[in-house]
Amino acid sequence: MKKKLLSMLLVVAMTASMALTGCGSGDKAASGSAKADAGSDDGEYTIVVMPKLTGIPYFTATGEGATKAGEDLGVNVIYNGPTTADAAQQVTMIEDYITQGVDAICVAPNDAAAMTAVLKKARDAGIIILDWDTAADPSLVDASIHNIDDVAFGEHMMQDLVKFMGTDDAQYAIITGGLSAENLNGWIAAAQAYAEKNYPNLELVADPYPTDEKQDVAYSTTQDVMKAYPDVKGILGFSTPTGPGCGLAIRDLGLQDQVSLVANAMEDDVQDVLSDGSLDEGCLWDCNDLGYLTVCVAKSLLDGNKLEDGMDVDGWGTIEVQDDKNVILGPAADYKAK
Amino acid sequence: MNKFQKLKSKNGNELILLVIFVALFILMSILSPGKFLSVTNLQTMAFQMPEFGLMAIAMMIAVLTKGINLSIITGSTLASIIAGYFMTTEFAQNNAVVAVILAVCISLLIAALTGVINGTIIAYIGVAPMLVTLGTKMLFEGLGLQFTKGGSVSGFPLLFGEIGNGSVAGIPYTIIIYAVIVVLSYFLFERSKWGTEVYMIGCNETATRFSGINTKRVLMKVYIYSGVMAGISGILISSRYCSAKTDYGSSYLMQALTAVVLGGTSIAGGFGTVAGTVIAVGIVQVISTGLNVFGINRYIINIITGGILIAVLIIRYVSGKISDQKKIKARNAEAQKAA
């Protein structure tokens, strides 16, 4: 009996210490975002910035921007998100932040439809809602930070692909991060629609190939696609692992001069494949800025400002606003070989 | 005291779990006063727990027979997707009440069908559950993708959203459904003839078969039950989010397995209680919500959950050893007395 009691006490002590050390290391974590006492009662705004998932380079970069903005503007920024791109886990976390009583929630929804109910709840609790990276239901958000106009981005990549191919009478293939990713699907749809309208002779050989957001899958898929469709002259890669993955495949096939590749990529990761023309152009935007701008706009809204095109935002400068709500970060950043 | 000791000896595992649950609950309440222990938070947890808890029960019944069901998530999302398509038809938009009832029926039917597929290959062909459900996991996901092309299905009648978001007297419907199913599962697993047969198969399938029980039929029902439980969870999920998609709830698969094992169900089959699973689900939920409220990085929450899982199993092993030794000592003492 005594020993059992002891073991129970042990459990309690262990869980307690785990929870406490958890808090401690949370502070030290590189994301530097987890603050134990996050209340609005200290006169500081608490802004939650939630990515689709944490632990991938893209959302690590946006997190650095958001955290930096928090330091610069003197607001408390919590940058935290699910560990997999699962809408269910994201909704759960937002619910918990509503409980915590934060001032603003900026979310990059894994799935816009799934967010609707929880965002309504957050609004009812008087929390300012922003979406970023991917749009949520427009009627529920106070502002929507667009890294870029989805349609314009897809069209831009398509145009550049044709430019690099030097012809619009050819076959091309699309390789994507995942078939369920809403923003990727949006760009792909825009690119396809643009091609159908403007390049009637351009032929898409098959539906987009998924790569599980993995570089090595992008690599082997590209090799396989080139074998299945040897006449393909151009490849569009959506999602950041496709840039280096598809690029490497093209290099190993020795097709740098025959096949053009325009793909999303993090700039640092593709210098190598850009250098010999395996990847003709990497397309993305400044991820740091995206996080930074999101926090700046959130703070401005919390200060009681109304969004207007050309207005000045604390810490950022002049912003471009469309339709009263949509803040546009700016044009795509194209990476060429340095 | 006597009664307590009886309870302790019979349900020692559940008691340990309950102590951990209460301790964590108190700990979280002390660490974030007014936030964790608030009506809104308790209500939020009541909304969140059922979908996860039902997945855990779906996993548990398979584990009881020494099996596993890796296809619970993709099977349930496939059911929700098909029901979702039905709800976006014009007929459904005009007849909300009938449509919602029919949609629930369709979901359950498809979910049961996923169970029939698993059950047929496992029970009648005799392939190992892990292999079968690994294959069907891919198959169901592929079918779902084929329907949705990766997007989500939305635009359901508002009434459907009520199931997952509505409440009566502050108590969410979802937790009521969960409670009813927990009680039902308890009676089915631990008080019915079928339940006994399920546990027997988990202990020794050959012996069970030789004692004249149609193990194939029992196993078939196990996977149908598992599929239906996952299907109900899928209904709650798609109702809560008013949409359906192939990857909703993908993070629940490993969590469900964690909760089942944490709850004391033996992975080797034949042992485990519904109560244990339910408390374990509560523990995982309290850790998750409690630490979320602090804004702690999700990865650290994962580490803590994994750590607690291993710690509890080590404690279970050590305390088992201790009580064994005590029994041996007591027996030796008695033998000496007798001599």
Add this chain to the structure above:
Amino acid sequence: MQIIEKLTKKKEMGILVMIIVLSIILAFANSNFLTLNNIFDFLRSNAVLGIMAFGVLPVLLTGGIDLSISSTIALCAVVAGEFMLAFPSSNILIVIIISMAVGAVVGAINGLIITKFDIPPIVATLGTQTIILAGVLLYTNGVWISGLPQWFISFGQIQLGAFHSVGKVVGLSMQVILLIVAGLITWLIIKYTLLGRGIYAIGGNKQSAMRVGYNVNKITIFVYIFAGLMTGLAAVTHISIVGQVDPNTYLNYEMDVFAIVFIGGTSVVGGFGTVLGTSLGIVLMAIIKNGLVLAKVPTYWQKVVMGLIILLTVSVDVINRKREQAKLVRVDVEEEEVDKRE
């Protein structure tokens, strides 16, 4: 004739037939399929999963399972990558040794938890999987490690016996050689050592293995360390293909690996399985993945087809085996059936 008869009796027959049938279909669907170039390519792309499959084969033979390999490979890759950045003048052997050592440590931890506290392998390794991956992603934030030294990149490009064919260089790449080496080592251990016999014995019946005098705990710890070692080797192999370390890329790898080993005829409850079967499993999975694209199967159907092929292969395998047993032993058929559910 005798050879054919012998072959048909082999357990690996079912999967071999599957491979041949699929190859014939694919060769008709795309003339590129049966070229040496393509075969070397898909073997190279699947070398990583293959090495891991050989690594977990002994674990599965003992009736255990190791879910943590997907996290372990991420850990090994990150350590190897960081090491090369810190010591750009070291060499490939040291990198491989370090990576394998890290894997071995994780394997030892798994083995110790499983044997000392009698925790079921699936649970223990589920725990370590979660903890290790979370640790790796917390440390790296998921950021890629790039700028690996040139000697390492060149190592990944080595092709043995390279010759020119249709304008391309075709040869046995380094990764495929590593895969073959891993297969040979595994084969030697489980086929020709006392340890190997112990592994099969534990999988067959733990109690009897103990009674016969095998040190069950030691053997169990060894198989998990072996899985860790091979995972470490797989980590180096992987980064030598892609030239960068992406800590997130290994998510769900364990499921692909198990699919290979189980398709290769290894029993889920342990005690049965061969290196030959696993090798065929690697080839079949590689063919499926490569062939789906080459045969121009519509993207959205690929997962469905893959799931069906897996279900078909394992079902046919089980049905065949049942028929064999029915022929061999007419008594106690029922019992055999249940005992050998795999």
